Every structure is written in structure tokens, then in C-alpha cells.
Amino acid sequence: MSTHHHHQQDFLFKYIFSTDHKMISKQFLITGFIMGFIGMVMSTIFRLQLGWPGESFWIVDKLLGTWAENGVMAPDKYLALVTMHGTIMVFFLLTAGLSGTFSNLLIPLQIGARDMASGFLNMLSYWLFFLSCIIMLASLGVEGGSASAGWTIYPPLSALPQAIPGSGLGMTLWLVAMSIFIVSSLLGSLNYIVTILNLRTKGMSMTRLPLTIWAFLLTAIIGVISFPVLLSAALLLVFDRSFGTSFYLSDIYVGGQVLEHSGGSPILFEHLFWFLGHPEVYIVLLPALGITSEIVSAMSRKPIFGYRAMIGSMISIAFLSTIVWGHHMFVTGMNPFLGAVFTFTTLLIAIPSAVKVFNYLTTLWKGNIKFSPAMLFSIGLVSTFITGGLTGLILGDSALDISVHDTYFVVGHFHIVMALSAIFGMFAGVYHWFPKLFGRMMNNNLGSLHFWITIVCAYGVFFPMHFLGLAGVPRRYYTNSQFPLFDNLMDINVLISTFAIIIAFGQLLFLFNFLYSAFRGPKAPQNPWNSNSLEWTTPVEHIHGNWYGDIPEIHRWPYDYSKVDENGEYIGGKDFIPQTTPLYDNELDENH
Amino acid sequence: MMVLLVGVTVLLLIISAAQILKISELTAAAKGEKVYEINEQQNKLHSLLMLAFLVFYFAFFTWQYIKWGKYILPVAASAHGVGIDSLMKVTWVLIIPVFIITHILLFWFAYKYAYNPTRKSTFFSHSNKLELVWTLAPTLALTILILYGLNNWNKIMTPVNPEEDHVLIELVGQQFSWGARYAGDDKKLGRANVNFIEGTNFMGLDSTDSNSKDDIIVRGEFHLPVNIPVQFVMRSNDVLHSAFMPHFRAQMNCVPGLKTQFNYTPTITTAEMRKITNNDKFDYLLLCNKICGAAHYNMQMNIIVESKADYEKWLSTQKKFAENI
Numbered sequence: 001m002s003t004h005h006h007h008q009q010d011f012l013f014k015y016i017f018s019t020d021h022k023m024i025s026k027q028f029l030i031t032g033f034i035m036g037f038i039g040m041v042m043s044t045i046f047r048l049q050l051g052w053p054g055e056s057f058w059i060v061d062k063l064l065g066t067w068a069e070n071g072v073m074a075p076d077k078y079l080a081l082v083t084m085h086g087t088i089m090v091f092f093l094l095t096a097g098l099s100g101t102f103s104n105l106l107i108p109l110q111i112g113a114r115d116m117a118s119g120f121l122n123m124l125s126y127w128l129f130f131l132s133c134i135i136m137l138a139s140l141g142v143e144g145g146s147a148s149a150g151w152t153i154y155p156p157l158s159a160l161p162q163a164i165p166g167s168g169l170g171m172t173l174w175l176v177a178m179s180i181f182i183v184s185s186l187l188g189s190l191n192y193i194v195t196i197l198n199l200r201t202k203g204m205s206m207t208r209l210p211l212t213i214w215a216f217l218l219t220a221i222i223g224v225i226s227f228p229v230l231l232s233a234a235l236l237l238v239f240d241r242s243f244g245t246s247f248y249l250s251d252i253y254v255g256g257q258v259l260e261h262s263g264g265s266p267i268l269f270e271h272l273f274w275f276l277g278h279p280e281v282y283i284v285l286l287p288a289l290g291i292t293s294e295i296v297s298a299m300s301r302k303p304i305f306g307y308r309a310m311i312g313s314m315i316s317i318a319f320l321s322t323i324v325w326g327h328h329m330f331v332t333g334m335n336p337f338l339g340a341v342f343t344f345t346t347l348l349i350a351i352p353s354a355v356k357v358f359n360y361l362t363t364l365w366k367g368n369i370k371f372s373p374a375m376l377f378s379i380g381l382v383s384t385f386i387t388g389g390l391t392g393l394i395l396g397d398s399a400l401d402i403s404v405h406d407t408y409f410v411v412g413h414f415h416i417v418m419a420l421s422a423i424f425g426m427f428a429g430v431y432h433w434f435p436k437l438f439g440r441m442m443n444n445n446l447g448s449l450h451f452w453i454t455i456v457c458a459y460g461v462f463f464p465m466h467f468l469g470l471a472g473v474p475r476r477y478y479t480n481s482q483f484p485l486f487d488n489l490m491d492i493n494v495l496i497s498t499f500a501i502i503i504a505f506g507q508l509l510f511l512f513n514f515l516y517s518a519f520r521g522p523k524a525p526q527n528p529w530n531s532n533s534l535e536w537t538t539p540v541e542h543i544h545g546n547w548y549g550d551i552p553e554i555h556r557w558p559y560d561y562s563k564v565d566e567n568g569e570y571i572g573g574k575d576f577i578p579q580t581t582p583l584y585d586n587e588l589d590e591n592h
Numbered sequence: 593m594m595v596l597l598v599g600v601t602v603l604l605l606i607i608s609a610a611q612i613l614k615i616s617e618l619t620a621a622a623k624g625e626k627v628y629e630i631n632e633q634q635n636k637l638h639s640l641l642m643l644a645f646l647v648f649y650f651a652f653f654t655w656q657y658i659k660w661g662k663y664i665l666p667v668a669a670s671a672h673g674v675g676i677d678s679l680m681k682v683t684w685v686l687i688i689p690v691f692i693i694t695h696i697l698l699f700w701f702a703y704k705y706a707y708n709p710t711r712k713s714t715f716f717s718h719s720n721k722l723e724l725v726w727t728l729a730p731t732l733a734l735t736i737l738i739l740y741g742l743n744n745w746n747k748i749m750t751p752v753n754p755e756e757d758h759v760l761i762e763l764v765g766q767q768f769s770w771g772a773r774y775a776g777d778d779k780k781l782g783r784a785n786v787n788f789i790e791g792t793n794f795m796g797l798d799s800t801d802s803n804s805k806d807d808i809i810v811r812g813e814f815h816l817p818v819n820i821p822v823q824f825v826m827r828s829n830d831v832l833h834s835a836f837m838p839h840f841r842a843q844m845n846c847v848p849g850l851k852t853q854f855n856y857t858p859t860i861t862t863a864e865m866r867k868i869t870n871n872d873k874f875d876y877l878l879l880c881n882k883i884c885g886a887a888h889y890n891m892q893m894n895i896i897v898e899s900k901a902d903y904e905k906w907l908s909t910q911k912k913f914a915e916n917i
Contacts, residue, residue, distance in 0.1 A: 067751035076886035098862040150883045157831040233831045250849025253786040254830040303717040332845045334850035336749035340742050347734050354730040366714035371638035384696050390687040399744035403841040406881045470664035472838030474881045477889035563715035
């Protein structure tokens, strides 16, 4: 009886209330993917409406129920879907899912720590995230529907249930869920920062850290700086909605009566929102860039080119990301002088970004590239980062933004540069570190097929949006067939929606590969990619404390791939030298 | 029943896929191959696919341009719009070559340097000279873009000089329609506030303000004289809206509690534009471009640009605010 009880306890604390970073990482991954899957289904559903406006679909009828009479979604429910798709993808999949998974998995393993600085806070971070997911999903079922004011929830629309039904209970739950999410994110970020700064093993100086860790560190720092501002924005909005204050509201006539709110400004909200909102782009992007830096180097069998420049550019990006938020507000009525300042700071970000791209290209140059699924997705990321980054030069330029602001050009831009890059980085990370997550290998053929379908369809979905936007089609339109202006662009929407349906089915390949490999995949060897970094010295089976015996000591940076002596022979006899290998006689420390 | 059948079929498909996968892994293991290792054959295939993708991507880009390129950036119908378009073209000239070159390099390297066991990677970890070059090159290009862009921005954002001959129009957004108010003979817009909204006075004009008496309010469509600067003032009665006039390259949010402004000079009349677009039903549109509720997608107003004489004739047929009360 007592052993039985003991077993239950074991199960509960091993799998549910675990404080082990590896288990928490898996929890974040799986929860994030479930949310991502829901977000993807939402986008496929509203793409049906955009591709074939007003047509009745059996699947829409089944999935949306009362939101779609006779299989045609209601206009305000279209906005609800768009809002929830954005919220779920940006925060739940690409912030918590990406950072939560890989910061948790890799920080202790790559810096040589037994666990996170505070296992308890780490567990709390996951469970708050879980709670937040539940509340956010529950908001889909309440009266009036979920939040429908766009993922940016600009007041007054988000403050007034009279203006849109989703701004009732649905919006309240959105705010509650996001507040909990922010607390979860802060607990996680503080833990990551403290762990990286304090728990590095002997020899692991800051300039010997893998670029993944640098990326996670900077991500956590900008998260700590900017998320509290969103929390304050959300709290003030709660006050305006429920307690009659007027932080954001003034001079409003709605539902046949004048509201008493006076003196507030929605632009204040926009400032507060984007003070998080823009760094958020880099909170999503930097971990993906860190992950691919590691993979591109390991799979090209070459050191990452310009290690210090990569760190420098990430620091510049992180710094600049906090002073560019106003480029989302060029046409909000903000002082034009501020617009000029924000144009300047925004376009500056192109410099460190360009450095990163050129460094990736040079890393590939004269490499010896192995196309694992992780490497394929990493190359895909470089492509999306370039494509989407370049159109950023147009949107960041205040004068040009006037004609493309809030059009499909923006939708195309940020999906390519942020969403695709981040999700490609996340897929790359899962394929690469699957052996560390589940002790098994994923199937390469399925993985590669998944990549090729995904990249072709992803560009098929998002590239044509630039044409829509440049023709002047506004985003967040239920349909653009209400006036003849855009009639001859209708076939673009059909093309986009077709690709969207294919890409959604393509992800089932990944789902299948993931589940199959987690349970039935071949057992992982110790170091499947012949990689230098420290995580590959830990036992394949997860053990508490990560290493049997002492934590290994670090003697070099993680990028000594294909290092040769003066005779052209590999130093150490292999094309990689793990970080735990002491310097050989006469060998120069490359990163001094 | 249908659902059940589909479910069973999908389940069977998944199970057979899993079995096939297991068998292929077992045969590979029996042959002594490590299944997780990418063999040379696969690697070669992916390197070729990299090249194929490059061709596909550029071909897709070109195809889209041929198919839809004619609809992008419709002829700019305002003076500053021409400036924005040329800035846009300069930007394209800078970024499209970068897009093409970096993509050729990326996929060409991926093809050329695919794994070959007889070759060693080149250990090349940094080069200050190279890194300096690709820090300075974008810096230079961006300096040009920033200066050119801000020069345009400052011009566009400077309000119309009140001394100059111009038209003053207030645009008011409310769920889900637009109203336009002309200043009338006194060239002054009367006081307005949501507290005065009542019956037909949907813009909330203060009837005690003498400036408001000759104001002219229109809905559905508004007219503009060609080649005369128009100073717009924007307001909103309820939530955020955005006055977006794509052909005039004009966009400004309408904010409850705050007056915003934008100005432009229309240069092409509606009649001329109908000839240019070869479409005798063409109309300029004012669209809402900030999510504002369920019918956001249908919040529109026609804009008619015509000669000054026609414009004045039209305006004289419209009722003044005082006559409406």
C-alpha cells in the first residue's frame, strides 16, 4: 500500500509538478505545440472565408458552431479568430513554446549546471503558463465570444462591449490570461538570467558560451524590461473597463449614448503596448537565431563565422529593439517629429541584422554541409530572415509606411520575418535536440519532406500578400469584395488559401514524426551530430542533476569544428573538438 | 457514420505509416547503417533541391510580378504621392538586388558545399576586414534611405499654410460610416463634441457656435477640387478608425478625444482616372484601416475629384448646417 502510494507520488512529481528543467522543457514544448496547432487551425478556417468569401463550408460549420450560421462565419467572429490566432501564435507558441522549451532544456545543459537556479520558480512558471492557456482557450466559449479587437487590443474597441461583443467577458478573460502569462514569463526570464550569470561550470566564460545561450540571455533581459510594461497597460485597461477610470478613453459616443470617460488617450495605450510589442518580435526571433547559429555551425562542420560579431549584433538588436516601438504608430496622430526619430532608430536595426546574415552565409561558405532536417530549417530561416527583413526597410520608413501601414504588406512582412523565422528556428531546434528531449531520434526522411512542403507553402502563403498590400488592400477585412476596387486581386486570395490548407496538412507529417519518434524512434547515441557543446556529454537517459559525478570542466569555445594543424590534419584526429577537451600542445585557443 | 469511417481510415493510415517507418528503420539497421545519419545520397538530393528551390523561388516571384505587378501602387493621384512612389522605387532598387544576391549565395553555397567525406571544411572563424565591410555597406545604404525618407516625411507632415488657397475638411469616423464636413464660407470649422450628438447632428456640432452655421456636412461621398491643397482634420466618435485613401497615398488614424490631421493635393480628377485605368466605373475610395468592429470591412466613402468649377457647383447644392437644424 505504501509503495503504491509512493509510486503515485513519483509519477506526480516526475511528470506533473516536476522541478527538473528537462521535464519542464518538454511540458513547455508540448503545451506550446498544442496551442500552436489550435492557432494554425484557426488561421486555416479564416483563410477559407478570405479565399472563398461567403461560401458555406462543412468544416467551418462543425468547428465554429454558433459562430458560423450555415457554415459561414459571422464578421465579428472572423475578427475573433484573427485576434486569437495572433495572440496564441505570438505569445503561447513563439514566446512560451520556443523560449520556454529551449531555454529550459539548453541553459543548464550547455553551461554545465545541475538545474535552473530555482527549480521551484521554474515549475511555477510552467504552471502559470498552463493556467493562462486554459483561461485563454476558455474565453473562446463565453457569451459574446473571445476577444475580437485584434491581438493588439487597442482601446476603445477592446474597452467597450457596446462596440464589439468580444469586448465583454471574452476580453476580460484575455486580460486575465495575459496577466498570468506575463508573470509566468517573468519568472522564467529571471531564472534564465540568474542561471546563466551564476551557474556556469568551471572554464565556461561568457565568451565561451554557445550562441544559443547568448540569445536566451538577451531574450530574457528584453523580456524582463518590456513585459512589465504590457502588464501595466493591461491593468490600466482593466481599470478603464471595470472601474470607470479614463486612462485611454475620452469623448466617446457609442450605443446611442455619450460615455462619461474624459481626458484619456488611446495613444497612451499604443505606446505602452508597443513598448512590449516591438521587443516581443525579438523575444520571438533571438532564440530562433541562437538555435540556428548553433546548428548551422555544427552541420557545416565549421566554426560560426564572427562569433563576437554575432554576440555584438545580438546585443545591438536587443538594445535597439527597446527604442523603436514608435514605428508601429507613424500614422496614429503621434507627433511627426517622433516619427522621424523612430524611423532613424528602426532602420539602424538593419545593420546588425545584415551582419548576422552575412555571417551565416560565410559560415556555409567552404563548409561540409550535412542536411539534417534541423539544418534544412536553419537554411530556411536565413532565407525568411532576409526576405522579411528587407521589406522591413519599407515599413520602417515613415514616409513609405503611410501607403502600406495596416495593409497586407505588413501581414506578409511580419509573418515571414517573425513568424516563419521563429517557427523554422523552433522546428530546427526540435529536430536537432530531440535526442536530448526524448532520448530517441526523429525520422530524417519525414523531417526533410516536412521542411520542403513547409517552405514552399509558407512562401506561397505570405509572399503574395506583399502584392495585395501594395495594391492597397487593408488587413483585418472580413472580405474585400464589398467594393470593386480590389476585384482583380481576388485570385491572390484563392492562391494563398490553397497554400494555407496544404501547409496545415503538411504539419501533420511533423506531428506524426514527433509522436512516433518519441515512443518508437531509434534510441539516440551519445552525440548524434558530432557536436562540441556540453549538452552532448550528458547521459542520453534523463537523470536528475544532469551529470554522473562532477560537472565537466570547459577548456575551449564550442566552435572548434574542422580545426587543422599546420600539416592540414585535424587536431585531435576528428573534425570536432568538444568543449571539454583541453587545448592540445601548440594549439592556439581560437577565441582568445 | 461518415465521420466514423473517415476516422477509422485516418487511424489505419497512421498505423500503416508507423509500421512502414519501423520496417524501413529495421532494414537500415540490419544493413549496418545508422538511420539517423544523413547518407551521401540523401545529402546530394537535398543539395540539388536547394538549387531547385532557388529557381522555384525566383520563378514564383517573377510569375507573381507578371500576374499582379500591374495592380500594385496604383497611379498616385496626389502631389506627395508621386514623391512617396519614387522613394518606394529607390528602396526597391536597393533591396531587390540584395534579396537576389543573398539568396543566390545562400542556396548556391548550400548546393556547392554539400558534405563530401574527402574534403575538409575550411576553418575560418573571423575576419575583421570582412565584418567591417558588411557593417559599413548597409550603414551607407541606410544613411541614404533615412535622409531621403525623412525629407519626404517632413514635407508630407507639414500642414497646409492657412494663408494659401486651400480646402478645409473634417473627416469623422463612427461605426461603420464616415462623415465629411466642409468649413463653409468662413473657412472655419465650428466647435464640435460628442456631447452635442443628437438626431441628424451625428457629428456633434455646437449650434451655438457661429462658425458652425455655414459648415456643410455630407455622407456617402465627398468632393475635392483638383490641384488645390486639402487640409484634413480627423476625428472619431467612438473607437479608433483610420482614414485610408490608397490612391492619394494618405492615411491617418481617427482618435476619439484627439484631432489628427493630414493634407494632400489631388492631381488627377475622377474622370481622368477613369481614362487612365480604362474603367468607367472607377471611384476613389476612403476606407477604414483600423480594426473598428464587425463591419470594419465595409466602412467606406466615395471621393470625387473634379475641376474647381464643378466642385464649387456641387458644394453650393449642399445644405448648410444651420439649414438642416
